[in-house]
Amino acid sequence: MVSNLIVLLNAIVNQYFSNTRCLICVTDGNLLYDTKRTPILNLNSMDGNLNISDVLFRSFGCHDFIVQVRNPASTFEVLEKEILYNKERYNRRKYVFLQSSTETEVLLEIFNTSQINFVSDVIAITIDTRQSDNEIFTVWTHPYKGGRERNVPHIIEKWFSKNNSFMLGINLFPDKLRNQAGKTLRVATFQYEPYTIVEQLSSHEYKYMGSEMMTMHSFAMFYNMTVVPVVSNVEQWGEIYSNWTGNGVMGNLVEDRADIGAAALYTWENIYYYLDLSKPTVRTGITCLVPAPKPSNRWLTPLKAFAGATWFAVILVYVTGTITGYLSELVTSLTSRSLKGFATVFTTQKVITTVIKPFINQNVTRTEMLVGTLGKYVMGMVFVATTILVASYSSGLATIMTVPRYDNPVDTVEDFVRSGWKWGATQNAWITSIEKAQEKNYRKLVQRFRALSEEELRTLSLTGEFAFSLERLPHDNFAVGSYIKRDVIQNFHLMRQDFYWEQCVIMARKSSILLPLLDDFVLRVFEAGLISFWQNEAATSYMDHYIQKAVKYFLHHGSERGVVKLKMIHVQGAFGVLFVGNAMACVAFLVEIVAHRWRTKTVIK
Structure with a gap:
């Protein structure tokens, strides 16, 4: 004969668990429940001592529980602890607790546990009257709302075995999350523009701004919750240790000091x-403000009017002209049948001097011209080529002298690795996404990262030998550390390429029942464009406009920008050429004097 409790349980399962993949039935061995509609996983537990990890958490999809044990409160705590410590998620779990041989008060102790604060769909069924012809069962639950009576159990329904019916016929698992009646939502965060801004106006009054802070605040308002900020400006993102403790935003979440948290937390x-x-x-891109590229060496300015290939072409034209001129002189001498004295040093010097003069804007006199018709053609071609080359060189030189030129800027990951610079911020959270990367460049990036205090970073910003991480956000906004001030921003250059990119998320307690609602809400506000609006609002109201504009402006950095007046530094290369030429001329003159005196003494002897 089927007991009345089984009949009641069948009615509940058929109505509320028809779409469940499978049920977990935990008993002391007194109840072997089975149903043809829903698979059942029966677990036998004596005195609440469960060892179910190897059986339960194997991705069976069993997320709902039926429990009838002598120690329901301790069993509930063990189940919740196992759920917390395992990878499988139970965000939509339901519990049905059945009275065993214990008193009603023992069963209702489940509503006094700390775990009840993290579960909304819990009912407890007690037996009020035991009669042969009619048993009356009472269904209890907790409000899961704000106020002093948030977890006080109350009766929501009665079931009568005489006619197998409920007294009220109401929903035993109402949606308690849609209106939480002012229930506290503890939000872990810290001041990080433009994501999260918490400004305390009085002891219990706050002003919230920022893309993620406003998302969490609006989420709380939508479901009638009261936001209580848990701010950790010192530890910031923090870290989590293997013993389930931690600090900062993530530490507050893992130790249940907060329900949800955000401040540019990544996946x-x-x-x-x-x-x-x-x-x-x-979506955010992690990149760097690197020291600005230094101006190119001004002594080399005359050489930078042409590229390397162009200089090679100039040299080739000169060598070709010299050889051709020499051959033309030879041909002319053969034609006139006068080779006497042709292959002299004087003739060679004449050809070299005659061909080079047009390259340096010097006149070629009649006596210096190559003789013969062939020589005239050669010099004509030299004049045409040098006219074009000299004009091109003059315009190129004017350009590079008035528009500043810089050494190759650091714009890519490869450039940064080659530069040898160290980079840093206030937390190791900046490298969490790449610390296990196997690529050579990323291993070097992780090795060179330094987590320092804001005071130390401020000092390094004055040196011009250290790079600083920042986030590249949509709509040309940048999350720049407060240690980058107006007096140093002109000394930095924004890299074009990101080190890596990430997706920002809101984090919650593991297997949080709020996550499905939070996911749905995030998608809705994102689709409406509210996250972008809140981000721009925070950037406009709280971030330094000069720094924001400077970061964008210095994407193409130079300490001098645009066309400038010529200064001594611009023409020092030309004076360098003049100085070197005069020095060589003086040395040659001294050599000639010494050589002349030596020859004179030799002749006298």
């Missing part, structure tokens, strides 16, 4: 074991 693989991650709120 970190190692954190997923400890916390739940929402749908993405915004």
Whole structure:
């Protein structure tokens, strides 16, 4: 004969668990429940001592529980602890607790546990009257709302075995999350523009701004919750340790000091074991402000009017002209049948001097011209080529002298690795996404990163030998550390390429029942464009406009910009050429004097 409790349980399962993949039935061995509609996983537990990890958490999809044990409160705590420590998620779990041989008060102790604060769909069924012809069962639950009576159990329904019916016929698992009646939502965060801004106006009054802070605040308002900020400006993002403790935003979440949290938290693989991650709120690119490229060496300015290939062409034209001129002189001498004295040093010097003069804008006299018709053609071609080359060189030289030129800027990951610079910020969170990367460049990036205090970073910003991480956000906004001030921003250059990119998420307690609602809300506000609006609003109201504009302006950095007046530094290369030429002339003159005196003394002897 089927007991009345089984009949009641069948009615509940058929109505509320028809779409469940499977049920977990935990008993002391007194109840062997089975149903043809829903698979059942029966677990036998004596005195609440469960060892179910190897059986339960194998991706069976069993997320709902039926429990009838002598120690329901301790069993509930063990189940919640196992759920917390395992990878499988139970965000939509339901519990049905059945009275065993214990008193009603023992069963209702489940509503006094700390775990009840993290579960909304819990009912407890007690037996009020035991009669042969009619048993009356009472269904209890907790309000899961704000106020002093948030977890006080109350009766929501009665079931009578005489006619197998409920007294009221109401929903035993109402949606308690849609209106939480002012229930506290503890939000872990810190001041990080333009994501999260918490400004305390009085002891219990706050002003919220920022893309993620306004998302969490609006989420709380939509579901009638009261936001209580848990701010960790010192530890900031923080970290989580293997013993399920931590500090900062993530530490507050893993130790249940907060319900949800955000402040540019990324989709970190190692954190997923400890916390739940929402749908993405915004895409961010992690890049660097690097020391600005230094001006090119001005002494080499005359050489930079042409590229290397062009200089090679100029030299080739000169060598070709010299050889051709020499051959033309030879041909002319053969034609006139007068080779006497042709292959002299004087003739060679004449050809070299005659061909080079047009290259340096010097006149070629009649006596210096190559003789013969062939010589005239050769010099004509030299004049045409040098006219074009000299004009091109003059315009190119004027350009590079008035528009400043710089050494190759650091714009890519490869450039940064080659530069040898170190980079840093206030937390190691900046390298969490790439610390396990196997690529050579990324391993070097991780090795060169330094997590320093804001005071140390401020000091390094004055040296011009250190790079600083920042986030490249949509709509030309940048999350720049407060240690980058107006007096140093002109000394930096924004890299074109990101080190890597990430998706920002809101984190919650593992297997949080709020996550499905939070995911849906994030997608809705993102689709409406509200996240972008809140980000721009925070950037406009709280971030330094000069720094923001300067970062964008210095994407193509130079300490001098645009056309400038010529200064001594611009023409020092030309004077350098003049100085070198005069020095060589003086040396040649001295050599000639010495050689002349030596020859004179030899002749006298």
